[in-house]
Amino acid sequence: MPTSTEKIFSEFKEHSVAEFFKKNKQMLGFSGKTRSLTTIVHEYVTNSLDACEEAGMLADITVKIDEIEKEKYRVSIQDNGPGIPKKHIGKALGQMLAGTKFHRYMQQRGQQGIGASGCTMYAQITTGKPIKAVSFYDKKKISCEVAVDLKTNSPRVENLIEEETDGSKSGIMVEGEFADVKYDKSSFGVFEYIKRTAMANPHAQFTLVEPDGQSVTFPRSIGEVPKKAHAVLPHPLGIATNDLLDLAHRDGENSKIGTFLQNGFSRISAAKVKELKDMLPAVDFEKPPKELGWADAEALVKAFAQVKWIAPETDSVIPIGREQIEKSLQSILAPQFLAVTERPVKIYKGGVPFAVEVAIAYGGHAGRQVAERHAGDVMRFANRVPLLFDSSGCTISEAAKEVDWKRYNIKNFEEEPITLFINLASVYVPYTSAGKQAISNEEDVFAEIKYAVMDAARDLQRYLSGITRERDRKERRKAILRYVGQFSKDVVDLAGEGKAAELEKKLVNLIETKYSSQIEEDEGETGAPKENGNAKEEEDIEE
Ligand SMILES: Nc1ncnc2c1ncn2[C@@H]1O[C@H](COP(=O)(O)OP(=O)(O)O)[C@@H](O)[C@H]1O
Ligand SMILES: [Mg+2]
CATH class of the missing domain: 1.10.8 (Helicase, Ruva Protein; domain 3)
Structure with a gap:
């Protein structure tokens, strides 16, 4: 009989990183049915965007979701990027902690090399099937099936077919079957994820084919590939x-x-x-x-x-850009009013450069639709990737909450057709956890987000106060005009002369001179300033 201590150690085992993530799949975003499906789409879409940007190509991405049975879906993603060479396809899709972006100090979406292989693992553990991949790379078409050998965390590639092509086509198509997932149109679902990704990536085009066969395309609104990210050396401050x-x-x-x-x-x-x-x-x-x-x-x-250090270089930070955000939000939200703030790169922890971009869209399709009503919507992004989950622990949500919206003519943010778009760009986004859905509360980042939101909110306030003043003016004019006829008659009656029409004309002229210069002819409620509420316009109205 072994002693109790020997018995304990007879159980001593090792396991692979793949087994670890199989047990802790929530760390990869596989928790909850809707979230799991969004995670799958997110992993493939970010890979496609990263690959296209690195290759200097304008991404064209199609996501197709078919329902096989209840809570079981086939997901396929196709891009027009560089593709993956035969030699690497197994490791890229079937080995955890393997990839080209590992350990780079560079602003890219992926980093750890667990996105694509994590999806492969999830397909295996929920449906028992490998994923299918077709890669067009350098005049070759490679079709194969890839699985992760969970015991050893190594790729298993099967049924590989290699064909020659004329090289006119490039890119990757990945298709997998996943169970324990659900497609819905909630603010956590795939539709919202793609829409927000399109907003933050106006250089890319996205098509989503939904399970009911409907196809939605978010066309590209910018024809330029973003500035290419480059690796930088870390600064001594900000390193642990x-x-x-x-x-x-x-x-x-x-x-x-x-x-x-x-x-x-x-x-x-x-x-x-x-x-x-x-x-x-x-x-x-x-x-x-x-x-x-x-x-x-x-x-x-x-x-x-x-030690006293020179501040780090800031050219590693690649924001989306004001013009780009303007174009994409105009195209997707068609708001009545749009303000975009552009602020210089800042530093947190003394050594990590970052930039915050904020846009406020008002009216049109801005805001969330709650039953028949609009509600304010805060859209969080890190390096152009939408953050849909864990909003309560995120410094972006916290900073947005701290803004006193009443000061900016917004009585209740929760009841207005407003979209607040916030992107944090940095080589090092301080996520709260491996799930990369919330940003931790770095003091400098928090403050910068708040200032950037306030900047944009001031523009919104000018616009909204312009609308209010214009509306007041119209109402006053209407009210006075209503009484002027009777009033003229009464005055004339009192004076005992029959000149009511003449008097009325004079009074109307007087009113029109005072109010008409700023009022359009129609009497509707749409006479608000058409352009973004800038200072000049406000002065005009103030006259
Ligand atoms: N669509 C794609 N086009 C080209 N290469 C890709 C694509 N998807 C994945 N890869 C390659 O596979 C690697 C692993 O992807 P992934 O597991 O998501 O890790 P990460 O994105 O963190 O590097 C990437 O680093 C990249 O080299
Ligand atoms: Mg990835």
Whole structure:
């Protein structure tokens, strides 16, 4: 009989990262039926957008969803990107923590290499089927089935067919069957996800074929590929001990910790390394980076905070752009009024550059439709990716909530046809968790979001106060005109002369001179200023 301790250790096992994520699939966004389907579409769509941008191509993406049976769907996604070469297709779609974007300090949507393979795993564990892929890459058409071997986290590629093509077509088509998922039109569903993705990516075109066969296209409103993201070196501020250790242990280029710091970071010069050496006499800067231990890394990170650094370069941040946002929101929401703020790149944690873009759309299709009424809608984005879930813990929602809307002529944000669009662009978006749906409360990020929203809200206020004044003026004119006839008659009666018509004419002229210059001929309620409410317009009305 083994002792109890031996018994415990006879159970000692290892398991692969794929098995880990199979057990913890909620960490990948597979929780809840609607959310799971949105996650699948999100993973494939972000990959297509990343691939097209990196290849400098204008993305054309089609998402098709078919209902096989209740809560079981076939999802297929097709793009016109570069495709995936035969050699990598297995790992790209069937191995977790594998991809081309790993460990890059670069503004891209994917990072960890668990998106596509996570979907493959989800297909397997819910329907027992591999996913099908067709890749057009460099005059080759590769068709195959891919599964993840969960025990070893390695790809299983089967039924591979390779054909020659004339090279005129490129891109990827992935198709999988998934159960325990649901298609609906809620604000968490695929339709909303695609619509918001289209808003933040006006250079791309999206077609969604819904389970009922309806096809919706969000056409591209900008014909230019966004500026290409490039990898940057991390700044010493904003780096944690763990990141520093990771970087040091992966470093294959430098023989000493001193040179690793100088070459692996932005703004660390030879002089700064000397300064760090003087501050940390116990740390051996001559050792190879691979031998950097936790204690030394921690000491270095603490010392980084004491040193004066030049701020990081800001060209790694790629915002969507004012004109782009204007065009896409006009095209999708057709609002009565639109304000877009553009603010300079800022820094958080002293070393991480980021930019916030805000748009407010009012009227038209802006806002959410709740039964017959409109309601205010806050749309959150990180690097152009819509964040649909976990809004309560997100600094974007918190900052938007802090804005005192009454100051901007919005009595109740929850009851107005308003869309508040907020995008955070950064190489390092401070997500609260691996699910990447909420942004943590970094003080500088929070403040910047709030200021950007207030900027746009001021424009909205000008517009709305213009409408109110115009409406008041019209009502006053109407009321006075209603009484002027009778009043003229009464005055004439009192004076005892028969000149009522003449008097009335004079009075009407007087009223028209005062009110008509700003009022359009029609008596409807639509006489509000047509253009964005700018200061000039406000002065005109004020006269
Ligand atoms: N549509 C696509 N076009 C080209 N390459 C792709 C596409 N989808 C996935 N890939 C490749 O597969 C890799 C793994 O994708 P994924 O698991 O989603 O991880 P990540 O996007 O985080 O890198 C990507 O890094 C990319 O190299
Ligand atoms: Mg991905």
